[in-house]
Amino acid sequence: MAEVCPKCGLPNELCVCEEIAIEDQQIKISLARRRFGKLITIVEGFDKDIDVKELGKELKSRCACGGTIKDNKIELQGDHSKKVKLTLIDMGYPPEMVDLDESCSANRKRRRRNR
Numbered sequence: 870m871a872e873v874c875p876k877c878g879l880p881n882e883l884c885v886c887e888e889i890a891i892e893d894q895q896i897k898i899s900l901a902r903r904r905f906g907k908l909i910t911i912v913e914g915f916d917k918d919i920d921v922k923e924l925g926k927e928l929k930s931r932c933a934c935g936g937t938i939k940d941n942k943i944e945l946q947g948d949h950s951k952k953v954k955l956t957l958i959d960m961g962y963p964p965e966m967v968d969l970d971e972s973c974s975a976n977r978k979r980r981r982r983n984r
């Protein structure tokens with residue numbers, strides 16, 4: 870009998886729970902629209918070992934923008950998603966760990982067309 874994963878009930882060779890767990894740790898960069906149509910870049914998903922405050926300071930200075938750091942999450946004013954990704958990779962994060970959510974820029978195009 871094949872071993873069955875207690876979490877998803879699938880045989881271990883089909884189970885993707887572990888992969889999902891690794892993906893959960895991924896750093897996610899996304900854009901959000903705040904009041905008055907202002908865009909902010911949200912960087913989240915950091916491991917607890919990471920000094921998010923220091924990293925946030927670094928990102929703010931590299932992107933030359935303002936921002937806030939709270940709850941293990943960095944919010945930068947403006948759209949700096951691509952710059953943040955490059956900066957994180959530059960700082961030694963593996964590119965596959967940094968996930969840039971492109972859906973927001975797609976939304977933006979759609980919205981522009983509607984105007």
Ligand SMILES: [Zn+2]
Pocket residue numbers: 874875876877878879884885886887
């Ligand atoms: Zn599983």
